[in-house]
Amino acid sequence: MARIIVVTSGKGGVGKTTTSAAIAMGLAKKGHKTAVIDFDVGLRNLDLIMGCERRVVYDFVNVINGEASLNQALIRDKHCDLLYILPASQTRDKDSLTQEGVGKILEELSKDFKYIVCDSPAGIEKGAHLAMYFADDAFVVTNPEVSSVRDSDRMLGLLSSKSRRAEQNEEPIKEYLLLSRYAPDRVKLGEMLSVDDVQEILSLHLLGVIPESKSVLNASNSGTPVILDEKSDAGQAYADIVARYLGEDKPHRFIDEKKGLFGKLFGSK
């Protein structure tokens, strides 16, 4: 049986697709057969971030409609044999995803895969609902900013009331906080909410902090998930997150400022 992870946020543009690509790659690199699914119907982007946009033949909706088999639609990643991508459809028909269809595909994938990562679209409409409905774990991607925190809290409400686990009175979805685009220097200046602030407001288990990083744009420019850039801070942050999720004990990093020469001279902490 696979473990289904939804990467969600409510608010748009906070880093869901970046995160989905990174953690799916991370899980696969750790030896777990992983599928990552783009639920953003009409606004397919995961294929670009994963660098497989030219190999898309069939998509999620083709499989639901029986126009292609799962095996035909799944794209094997070029960096890692254990990672497969299921692209979103570019159709403008929002009703092409159905709960029944999604359920069937996830069930079929579950037989063969260890982890299924669902990249949710923004908002709380159908696509976002279906992305989280069957989840076992939720990675709530949040930016240290008021509207993102508020929307994350709305998502938490939906996860605990409108999911399969909630409706069938099963053990609730496990929720984790991924605080992204964090800028320790701005936190120190009191300009940005701190990790502690966000955790206190949402009372969520912190899986990791991803710093604001130039490496993310580099990674998306070249179509390689940022976790493969092992020297980058964001890449390391995602590697830590995967390790923690798999039960390894890793102290949190990227919460405090990097000491520049100036800071060292003046002995700032």
Next chain:
Amino acid sequence: MSLLDYFRTSKGGSASLAKERLQILVAHERSSRNQPSYLPQLQRELLEVIKKYINVDQEAISFNFEQDDNQETLELNIILPDYQAKNS
């Protein structure tokens, strides 16, 4: 505290204000999330009834719905106009 810290903390940012606003908002939204869907309608209708007998305005009435493991309580608080007058 180092010299650098001194210059930094003296700037003072808006993050604390953001935190305060979020704490209030999230607490409010969480409590209204769990309340039964009939509550807003009940609230409006009760208000109408109360107004027939007592001359109060909206702010004088507060509803509070609470839930714990073994019971749900709906608390209705009305501050009567006389009392308000005496204290003002």
